[in-house]
Amino acid sequence: MASLNCSTAVCVICLEKPKYRCPACRVPYCSLTCFREHKEQCNPETHPVEKEIGSHLTAKTKKPVENTVTRKRTEFLCRI
Numbered sequence: 759m760a761s762l763n764c765s766t767a768v769c770v771i772c773l774e775k776p777k778y779r780c781p782a783c784r785v786p787y788c789s790l791t792c793f794r795e796h797k798e799q800c801n802p803e804t805h806p807v808e809k810e811i812g813s814h815l816t817a818k819t820k821k822p823v824e825n826t827v828t829r830k831r832t833e834f835l836c837r838i
Contacts, residue, residue, distance in 0.1 A: 767786045768786065769786055769787050769788040769789075769792050770785045770786060770787055770792075770796055771787060771788075771792035771795050771796055772788065772792055774788045775788065776788045777789075778793070780793065780796060780797075780800060782800050782802040783800055783801055783802050783803075785800075
């Protein structure tokens with residue numbers, strides 16, 4: 759999970775120093791307990807720009823990520 763850089767950010771539930779951001783709406787939270795409480799009222803529409811950017815990507819521009827570890831393991835198993 760990405761850590762927060764802004765020193766003025768606070769958890770949306772308990773107002774403590776946050777460590778994480780909600781994957782849907784990007785608001786800061788500090789713990790799993792706070793995230794669960796936030797999730798009940800989460801509104802992904804609070805950051806429509808991120809959603810808009812994702813919608814503009816087409817299947818052609820999205821390249822599959824090749825996992826080299828998985829590929830190497832598969833090659834190794836095929837040689838056995």
